[in-house]
Amino acid sequence: MLPPWLEALGVPAGLEAGRLRVADVAPHVAALPSLEHVANLVAGCTACTLHKTARHPVPGEGNPQAEFLCVGEAPGASEDELGRPFVGEAGQLLTKILGAIQLTRDDVYICNVLKHRPPGNRDPLPEEVLACQPYLVRQIELVRPKVILALGRFAAQTLLQTSTAIGALRGKLHRYQSVPLIVTYHPAALLRNESWKRPTWEDVKLARRVLDAARAAGEASGNGTE
Ligand code: URA
Ligand code: URA
Helix, strand or coil, X not given: CCCHHHHCCCXXXXXXXXXXXXXXXXXXXXXXXXXXXXXXXXXXXXXXXXXXXXXXXXXXXXXXXXXXXXXXXXXXXXXXXHCCCCCCHHHHHHHHHHHHCCCCCCCCEEEECCCCCCHHHCCCCHHHHHHHHHHHHHHHHHHCCCEEEEEXXXXXXXXXXXXXXXXXXXXXXXXXXXXXXXXXXXXXXXXXXXXXXXXXXXXXXXXXXXXXXXXXXXXHCCCCCC
């Protein structure tokens, strides 16, 4: 069930995912006090084998108090080279997409499901997603965004704990631990398939509406939002 301020947007309710059990599986990650601490731990992480082939860890970057959080899949070649998320071709497209809803890279926080590059950009393996999950969960807890935008299948399925296809997940208002979550296509997929551009534009416009509604709802209840 959506709270009234979200229901007022007239978008079908989707899945409600609870917290991935980071405290149980990785209490040392659950206790990290800041995003820098998460990044430091990621830098030395050997929980899966990807650190052996990656050049640099890519923990994530952006505004630590962002209201808008983007979650991608995994670093590619450019990201691995620079240790920063979404800096290659897909990243430049993401920056444009964010600009279209009046958000800059400095406004948002951007991270990935996996913090090290899979060799040759192969799909993440289930055990890698599992091993890396605590970092993502803790990042979301620390940033406390008002909206999460899940980019592509891996981000969406990981956060929502589902195997439902991306086409069926988009266009709905999901929630991850009460935070509204919108699913859209991965920018790298858009570079391959033009026909996903229009639905992506609809998805990010929806994400923008949710952000505006969240701000308004916070102000109405006197919580202060900035
Ligand atoms: N694709 C992703 O999923 N993440 C990045 O950081 C870059 C490309
Ligand atoms: N498949 C994916 O993994 N992501 C997309 O965005 C589209 C298809």
